[in-house]
Amino acid sequence: MVLELARPRPIWQIMFSTHHTDVGLLYLVFSLLAMFVGGAMAIALRVELFAPGAQLIQDAMTYNRLFTAHGTTMIFLFLLPSAAAVGNYLVPIMVRYKDMAYPKLNAIAFWMIPPAAALVWLGMADFGWYANPPYSVISAPAPAAEMWIFGLKVLGVSSILSSINFVVTILKCKHPDLSLGKVPLLAWSFLTSSIIVLAAMPTFAAALLMLLTDRLGVSGFFNPAVGGDPIAYQHLFWFTFHPEVYVLVIPAIGMMYEIIPRFSRRPIFSHSSGVAAFIILALVSFASWAHHMFATGMSFTEKTVFMVGTLAAVPASAMHVFNFLATMWNGRIKFATPMMFAVGGIALFFAAGAGGVVNTAMPLDFITHDSYWVVGHFHLFVFGTIAFGTIGFVYYLFPYITGRMYNEKWGVVHFILAFVGACITFFTQHILGLFGMPRRIYDYPEIDAWISMNQLVSVGAMIILVGMVIFLGNMIYSMAKGKPANLEDPFGLGGKYYYPFAQRNPQHGEGGY
Amino acid sequence: MAHSNWAEWIYLGVVTALLIYVGAEAWNVERIIDHAPADAEIIIVTGQQWFWTFEHEDGTKEVGELHLKKDHAYKFEVTSIDVNHDFNIPEFVVLMDAIPGRINTVWFSPNEAGEFEIQCREYCGLIHYNMRAKLYVEDV
Amino acid sequence: MSRIFHLSIIITTLFIIPTVSLAFAAETAGEYIDRKAEIWNLFFRMMTVAFVVGGVIAGTMVWQVWRFRESNPNSKPTEYEEKGEF
Known part of the structure; x- marks a missing residue:
């Protein structure tokens, strides 16, 4: 791969580069920045909820703006770009092509993200990351709402562009000797998730435009005061964003498919079952969107259809878990940091999936809907599974990107803090939800059980924070002062590596990696 | 790779069987609780930023509190006049979105006397966190 | 038996x-049907299933992590390592 730091270059050369490793680096740096911004917002929210009454945040409006920005940041500015980073680095190498199919488009797709981030962060809308009308039409303050809408519009176009790029790179630019069935599972994960984006994202793009014209008062699609239907927006929104969950989780599973066989020193148990599970997940991801809307007054029949559609996603996810466990079986597993994050991620993936099955059992929605149970449930996915896979993969790529090793001891400390913190925070949130605490509330009444559990959740969040600060310190220090990595085998696994890590970046000059 | 897949097929069979069990149980319970009894008293619940109004069958209105009788059946007709809210009595697992332009129904029968919380579960703006009401169930 | x-x-x-x-x-x-009891009973039945399955999966994972770690005295090179295929 590339030695970014062994041969320092002026920063503009990286910024204006269209080479896939450079764009990948930009994606990675930006997404980690966004992770820390979004994390800081989460910490502010948790400090506020530590006890009833105003703690850190003095008014409800600021709190509402913060949780909106937190959700938007983490999903669109951290998770999607970090997946794109990994894809940019590895997909061309895995399909044996010199670059992405459309390098300039690739750079454009990345450079659309920072302006969109500026819109989201400077605007600070207050309607939640889902912007449900009629609130977002008649009640949300301008210009924050408009800025959010435009920001999301730009991000949607960016993810469509990068998805087109991945699909074309994998299907059209792969080496003629490489049949599609032999394409590694990480590249397969990008193929399937990109196809989901292409199918799902236009719906949300349309909904955003309708929302904007509704706010301008020239239409009334979602405004009941002029005969519109707010439920229609929820259908359009979730038709995009339930599949979007799979867009986030499928690359993370792909990353685990890269890490787990390598560190178990065995090939993947069944490549074909991994491919099959990706394809099934991509298809059934479109069969379950309305399970987010059971409480909007859906009929018994509608609920039943979407419950079955949701349950249908479970066998494919279970196939992935089986594949991971069967790969580790009879292996000789080296528990370096990336492997720890991958295995921890599988454990939390199961817990999140089991919670999802409970959510979709129709009558249980009356208990869990819009309560802290849901918050705990999806954070087990987005943090416990997706961010774990991604962070593990950042550790895994670190020697290839920087030419130096991160500090393994601090990496292990980071994993333990992140895992323990995630368990404390998100499992407690499940129980908090069972005690009836709603989501998105700035303050809560003095109920003893709520107070003690909120404090536990906040302590868990602080543990995660400490882990993340260690992560940041480890990255920065090791980039400059870490031990030079043995690029033939940085993790001491023996054997030969699967992809040619010595892919050349033309800007590195002669003789460089 | 030489390996057999029988273990995976058995595993998938077990997973699928469990899912069918979960789905069937959920379907059955939903069926049981779905139909309101014919003699249920209708209460119109209206959410607005940021309080609840309750209208009984005899036309009496209550704001911020709701008085019901123990062991009677009540059917709530939930609606809203501004933005989406969600009518929720956590103690009795009653929950239904209040959506402007729509009437959603949910029914229950309180089997316990006492004082219970009513809250809004759907984000509805500035004072969403304090959009609360009290439910009084009286023993008669 | x-x-x-x-x-x-x-x-x-x-x-x-x-x-x-x-x-x-x-x-x-x-x-009347006791809505609260029906729903919570369903919840606890679902939780029984979830925790049984979770126990099996988590138990398997913990055992695998313990047994197949490279520092385990019983660990031996995988067949793929021996053949140099990995």
């Missing part, structure tokens, strides 16, 4: 007892 015994206990708790209790509950006429 004991395996069959355990299996029958699990089946009894999961299926037979709820069915029987449901059948008897339906006979008490004149009362």
